[in-house]
Amino acid sequence: MLKPALRDKRTAAPANWQDVAHGTWLQSQVEQVLAPHIERLYGYHFAAVGPLSAHLSLPKSAIKHCFTLAEGHGKHVNVCAESTQLPFAEASLDAILLACELEFAQDPHQVLREVSHSLIADGKLIYVGFNPFAWHQVQQLWPRQVNQLPWRGRSFTRARVLDWLALLNFEVCETHYFAPSFLQQRWQWPERLATKAHQWLPQLASCYFIVARKREYPLTLLPERSKRKRVQPNLQTVPLANQTQLKE
Template sequence: MSPDLHGSSWGALPGGQQLRHDLELSLAYWWPRIFGYHLLQLGPLSADFDSSKCAVKHQFSIYPECGASLRGEYCQLPVKSASIDAVAMHLLLESEQDPYRILREVDRVLVSGGYLIISGINPFSSAYLGKLLPKYQQRWPWNGNFFMPARVRDWLGLLGYQLVHDERLCYHAFMSDWDFPLLLRQWQHHWLPGTGAVYLLVARKLEAPLTPLTNRQRKRVSGWQPAATAGYSGRMKRE
């Protein structure tokens, strides 16, 4: 894991403080609806996030750098299985080589019915321009991988999650010399809502109940019964 792939603070991204504010406003609806004992904040950006309105009181962070509540790798969380009620991860998947592996590890520690909050860069937006300009290609977050929200939703579906919220935020290019006028961003938000620079997904872990099958006994019929055949059981017409 390369440190230069990760953003250590919202201020490292042009418009990042406004993005954090927009995310906090959107999540203000969900925090009182998430209950449990433990909220895990993955990554420094998730740790530097106002989740004080969350009903879960014990909140702690995990990431490899100093400053985390627990230092650890995202693919090997130092947490026992099925012990976390909610996980928040902001702008994290873009910086990882195997994002699906992280989601599987998060799925391991989440309890059934737990919530997973993910935000990431939407490649179908003006934020993708940084990947085309040499000036920004080696900077965070453009030096990482941008995943379509539909792909992230597919990963969550494979893991058995129910998507309860899907939103686009922040119509911003995140480049100081490519900042679009406010009127243009408002027009984009009104007419092209799917092109927001950041996607926000809230999903809930579901598990199908294991219903024991009843012991079905074959009904015995008195009298002679023909034996079942593997082939065609109809009448044959002889020549």
């Protein structure tokens, strides 16, 4: 039975990628995977939500106004706010990036609802999440690793996140697993094993990403056209000159 996504207590999120195990390498993998998708974005406003999203070095896109949002202050943060209470008007953003934000949010459902509220119709969401079935999850067997990052957060399966997005009328454009690793730089032989096994078992990679488009359907019902056409008699009047009169 699945545990509810809502938590009783809040989990401290990482302030940057260096707080995560093997974070520098993991950050480079995320940047490499997201680069072609960021370049294809278009519109007017693009928000990178979360501290990990704010510290990503992403290529320039066609969207001119790109900014970062996180709860804490810092040189990489342009807007200080919580992901569960985005300070944007409805349908005001063209694209949103969420990098490992649901894992540390107290209410992941509320985060996605805020994202759906802020995106315009056909706006894009790019989400990156930690895989709960990854190779690095074996480190949870050590008690000292439980309180470390990323094991301190709660990872959600890709299928579960896809279900949440489907309920919010998101259409999935692309999704893949990437970055196979035990997140231990010292384990050279297991790291090589995870890399070679990725082509046969991609579901054991450390992360996955989802590119989804927000869809909206009109609520105004169009009147149904009547299939039956009114039959109108095609009456033609006969000129008086052509009329024949009976003679007595």
